[in-house]
Every structure is written in C-alpha cells, then in structure tokens.
Amino acid sequence: MAAIGIDYGTSNSEVVFFDGEQHHFIKLDPALDAANKIRSSVFIYYEEDLPQPPAPIIEAKVAQIKRAINDQIDKAKQGYYDAVDPREQRIYSDKIDDLRAELHNLPALQRKAIQILLKDMTVQDLSLQQLVETGKFAFGEDGFKRYLNMPDKGRLIYSPKNFLGANLIAGQQQAFIGIIAKQLAFFRHSAENQLQTSVDTAVIGRPVKFHGTRGEAGNNQAIEIMSEAAKMAGFSHVEFLEEPIAAAYQIERSLSKPTNVLVVDIGGGTTDVCCIKLSPDKRNNLNRQQDVLAVTGTRLGGMECDKNLIVKTIAPTMGQNLLTQSGLPIPPTYFSDMCAVDDISKLNHFFSDDYGLEIAQTMSITKEPKLLERLLVVQEQKLSARLVNSSRLAKELLSSKSEVTLPLHYIEADYDVNINLDDLNRSMQSWLRRVKRLVSQCLENSNEAPEMLFITGGMSLSPIVKKELQEIMLPDLPLMQGDAFNSVCEGLAIQASKLTN
DSSP states (O other): OEEEEEEEOSSEEEEEEEOSSOEEEOOOOTTSSSTTEEEOOEEEEOSSSOOOOOHHHHHHHHHHHHHHHHHHHHHHHHHHHHOOSHHHHHHHHHHHHHHHHHHTOHHHHHHHHHHHHHHHOOGGGSOHHHHHHHSEEEEHHHHHHHHHHOGGGEEEESOGGGGTTSOOOTTHHHHHHHHHHHHHHHHHHHHHHHHTSOEEEEEEEEOSSOSSSSHHHHHHHHHHHHHHHHHHTTOSEEEEEEHHHHHHHHHHTTOSSOEEEEEEEEOSSOEEEEEEEEOGGGTTOSOOGGGEEEEEEESOOHHHHHHHHIIIIIGGGGTTTOBBTTSOBOOTHHHHHHTOTTOHHHHHHHTSHHHHHHHHHHHTTBSOHHHHHHHHHHHHHTOHHHHHHHHHHHHHHTTTOSEEEEEOTTTSTTOEEEEEHHHHHHHHHHHHHHHHHHHHHHHHHOSSOOSEEEEESGGGGOHHHHIIIIIIIOTTSOBOOOOTTTHHHHHHHHHHHHHTO
C-alpha cells in the first residue's frame, strides 16, 4: 500500500509519492512535456446523441400532447354534431376513434414526446447532475482540446475547485462530488500503474479558505465534497493539509537550523499565508499544528488577475466604453459576466438566448456596433473559458516579455490585442493591495517575527508579484529559493509518507 500527496489546484493539479528519500512525480497528462501537471478543468461531453430527457420532463411533454389531442377530439365532436351528411358524420366519428386510440397509447406518446424534446434540446438544457451521470469525461489538455473542437457537444467546468465552497443549488453538490471523484480516481489509477502497487491513502491540499462567499460553512461544505469524492474514488484514508503548511514541510528539508518562515502561496484561486516554526529536528513529526504561528487566506488567486486583465485591456476592444445614442454607457456587467467561468449560474445566464438578445438590442442603439459584435460572438459561441485561458497565457508570457500580441482569431479574423507589462501592472494593482493586506494580517497575528520568506504558487513567478512582496513590502526578509510549482505537492507527499510509517 502507498500514500500519495494530491495538490488539487484551481488551475493545475499534481500527484507526488515520497519514499522517504526522494519524490516521485506521477505522470498525469501525456500531452504535456511536464506530464506531472494536469489542467484541473474537466470537459463532460457526448460523442453522439444527448441522453434521454428526465422522466418528469417527458411526463410534462406527454401531458402537453394529450391536451392538444383532447382539443382535436373536441373539435371533431363539434364537427360531428354540425354535420348533416351521414358520410361526413362517419368521417368525424372515425377521426374521433383514431384520436382516442392515440390518446390512450402511452408508449407511443412517450416516444413522440422524447423525439420532440431531443429535437430542440442542447447540452445547456441538461442539469449538471445529469451531465455527470450520463456524459463522458476528458481531463487535462485532452479535455480542453475537445472543448475547443466541439463546445456544443459538452460543458467545460473550467475549475471545479472554485465551486466547492459556493452556494450550490439542489443537485449541484452531488454533481461536483461526481466530477471530483472521477478526477481523483484518475489520479489514483495513474499512481497505481506507475508505482506498481495499490494506493489507498492520500493527503490532499486545501486552501485556508475555499473559494466562495459562505465563510466557514463553505469551508465545511468543500471538505465534505472532497471527502465523499475521495471515498467514491477508492481511497480508504484521506487527510487534508493547508497548502502553505505543506509548502513549509517541503522547504524544511533544506534547513540546517530552526527558522521561522513566512510562506506566501498564491495559486490560481486562493492566496494563503502562514508563519511557521520549522526545524530539521521536527521534520519527521506527524502533528505540527503547535508550530504554526499564524495562518491567513482568502479566495484571491491568479484567475482573478486573468479576468481583470480582460476587463482592463480586452473588453475596451469589445465595446466596453461605448455609449448609447442617448449618451448612457454600455452595461459594464456584460464584461464581468462574460468572464464568470467560476460562477455557473452567472455564466449560464450570460449564455442564455435572452442575454444574447439584450446585447443585440444594445448594438442597435450604439454608434459603433461593430465592437459589440465581438462580445456577441463570445456569448453565442460560448467562448468565455477560451477567452479567460487566452488572458492567462498573456499574463504568463508577460513574466518574461515586455509586450505580447494576443491573437483572438477564434472571435474575429485578424482580431489581435496588444498587451504590455504596464497594462498587466495596472490590472493587478487592486489585486496586489489585497494580497499585501493578507500578508500584513498574518504578520500581525504571529507572536514571533519571520526570519525568511518563501513565495510559492504559479503567481509567485510574476516579476510584479516578486517586486511588490520582496523588494517593496518585505525588503529586510531574506528570500528562500524553491520550486514555485511543486513545493506544495511535495510537502503533501512528505506528510502522506508519515501516515504509512
């Protein structure tokens, strides 16, 4: 039996096994050179026909058909009573008999109802729970490529983790349990195939506060969903460890003496900060909560930067600053709703026919409707996830370049947007202020000052983030070098190995 660490992230996920001496990265996505990382998004799709509509919907359609048949019977009866020719009366009488036979042939009515429903039904008409129960699953780059090739054949859940602490309506919580169970089972089977042993134990990383607006209730809900999903995926023993603490366990192995370390973990969906007492003498201890000096966290990650970059640099080329002919501004919610890939209800509303009609009507009362056509294309073709992904790529490229040209040809031919480092910097300022407040809060809550700083998570690679935290905010705190992408999962694997010793 083996135990693994699972970094189930907002943007990417990773699985690591620690044998007591070294880490073994489980290959998850053969389509990537760095196959141990996998995109966390899930595409649920249908290769051919959509599933049969739920029984209550079929029953409602049957009832509607029956009402129509009864109306025809009533009209035929009236025709019979009004007819004076016996032959004409027989025609109406035969028609009434046929309609009554049709009315009482329930199997035929059900088949007709299903045929009518399927004719007009799209994937968007299916509930998330029905998608999970009947659709096929594709993970990582394979799933994202399938989404790009056939967006109308399925639904992309851009970041399942972002919904765990949200206010989920009936059926959605069970649906997310099913989605995550599929992912965790895929991780477990990949580990078993590569380690050549069964895997029944996992330590899964968790943010200090899950993405959501429900506070501690949302955190509890997220843990419940993850626990149930892990059980369904075949794990018999699962524990959760806060991600910045996991990162601390990894860097602890490089320390030669007791050191207080401030860990800032900025991921795709959350930012978590902890001040912790580390020591080479304690690295084999299972319970280290007494060494945690302070922990803070909130739903504030790199995805928010991706959406901010769209609003600040791309949305203006899609009509954001247009005025109507009466001088009123275009509703700014058009563009925030367009980016809401982490809010199912808001995104479904944006993709609705009524929303598209509203945009089209707005186009008719603006002086430059051509720009709004780009927004309408995103709405009609359901390109929000693809646009947010393009923004993420631009953000990452600007870590090493001063300017990039972002091709958005899937929206409009020859549609390019130039974005430079200053644009990115401006779009990140409000986000950075919140990150720095979180760091300050952790420092204030700790009764001992840190001696070193460690920044991890995908956003830690941003020169803008490094400058703000290291040079401007904490210039006197030495920076520890480490792996920005793997430190959390390596720490989770270290903790997992302790559970089997």
